[in-house]
Amino acid sequence: MELSWEVGALIGISDIHAAAERIAGHVVRTPTVESPGLTALLGAPVTAKLELLQRTGSFKARGATARLLTLGERERAAGVVAVSGGNHGIALAVMAAALEVKATVVMPRTAPARSVEIVESAGASLHLTDGMDEAFALTARLRGEGLTLVHPFDDPEVIAGQGTVGLEFAEDAGELTDVLVSVGGGGLITGVATALHALRPGIRVWGVETEGAQAMSRALEAGGPVPVELSSVVTTLSAPSVSQLTYDHASTLVTEVLLVSDRDAVRGSLELAEHAGVWAEPAAGCLLPAARQVRERVGDGARLGLVVCGRNATVADIMGWADRFGLR
Template sequence: MIGITGIEAAAERIAGHVVRTPTVPSPGLSALLGVPVTAKLELLQRTGSFKARGAVAKLLTLTEAERAAGVVAVSGGNHGIAVAVMAAALDVKATVVMPRSALARSVGIAEEAGAVVRLTDGMDGAFALVDRLREEGLTLVHPFDDPVVIAGQGTVGLEFAEDAGELTDVLVSIGGGGLISGVAAALRARRPGVRVWGVETKGAESMSRALAAGGPTPVELSSIVTTLSAPAVSRLTYEMVSELVTEVLVVPDREAVAGSLEFAEHAKLWTEPAAGCLLPAARRVVERVGDGARIGLVVCGGNAQAGDMAAWTDRFGLR
């Protein structure tokens, strides 16, 4: 498993390439949840999400031959944006494979950064196409099944541990599990008493299904939250979450969108539903832990357009 030494090394490697995002107490969210809340604002990261950390951590380890051949990434949105933008900054040619369900904004940003974007009918098809492109010589920058990428994402937890006040419970969204694996490893080393909770959306429950099955298992994806929609977690992230995470909570899409609206109203933060799902999950954690809870939220990303949020708000009757 990835440990604190690897995360510290990643932090040194990526310094200067990413933002040390703010860690702030949120009076609005504290009032909403009834307990102190501190937010790690990864939506202010380069490319609009934490994904820039893992992407650049991996890109900086490429050999000259790998740089010349180029890289390929598979993504529901944010990882593709991050690889495209960070590869362009390092003068590395990138191909990004996304499902057609990915937000148009994500596709557009990747293309504007200079990446070749390939669209497939679903995530299963996206991973299959990536396998073929790897056979042609491209180096995979995997969104979560890579120790270097996980260590890069773990720098979020390293900063959170250093910058936050007292915390009892930290909530982290889960797609393939790279972010929560890295954050949990960092917090276990730096703040061993803190509980880490994972949050998924219904229809993208790859980690909770894996935990129930005793190992990674394919899931049928139906969530609107494409940035959390991994068709299966990896053995590495499954083992890390099994070891380090208290529990994985599952939130319906409607509640995830409602959470994004609450972030906007109470914290003045424009989040995508992949982060919005944290608030309904946090309410459940507070109910279990009680009034002594001091909640930390890793606000993972803000790459949703106003039109997308309006459509989801109408779809779920949240106006």
């Protein structure tokens, strides 16, 4: 199936509904729950979309599946390739295996050990590089050899798949004023913001980045995608730049992209465990310090929604970061 996407067009709610129909039965409709623990912690009603309970441990299974199901026979036979800081690679490896498509995954050596193990156990061909820039370069070469790229965020079908998170959130949550979404390359926030603005007019959508993984905030400052230096421990948010597609959506639909430190992101993971009873990676933990910023700005009328995006960090990972930042 050939993609027929007009360059410069924005994703629409009809695209997300179509993706939802396509991936139904392949992914999980994850729970949307009110959290008394986080409500008490943040001083405002909190509803969480528990995408960490998704198949493969993160929302990435949605976009990967949406794209894989559009492949033609020749593309399926040649195989697919993806570059990833962890979760997109896991999703592509696992979902491609389920759909009997050969997958190649390129990740930096800094990717979580759990991600490497899962990709290999799923049967994908794995290449490790010295950094994300090198990973993207190798992926481009492999694409030139005939593999079909399943980009983590610069692909309308992937974004529409991620947008099904927002579709379900809008359908299942009570009243919300502000929704917080983690940002790497921008695929998740693009899809979620598109769905929420279509179905919940007036809602504010806030992005959250960690220091040293600031691709979207720098793009918004510059007026378009720019390369950024990466230094955050949160490799799953570490895109070397956003795409024009995700920038165009964020500049139109996102209220602001908030910045938090790695230390606060790791502390957020510990707080999610203690106050919400969920084990989430720092890419989701960063939502809590950002939620405090939103709560202070919005005031007493805030009703917060959190997209808890993934769980693919081990106890050893989190405890190691906690020791590094003096959180124990």
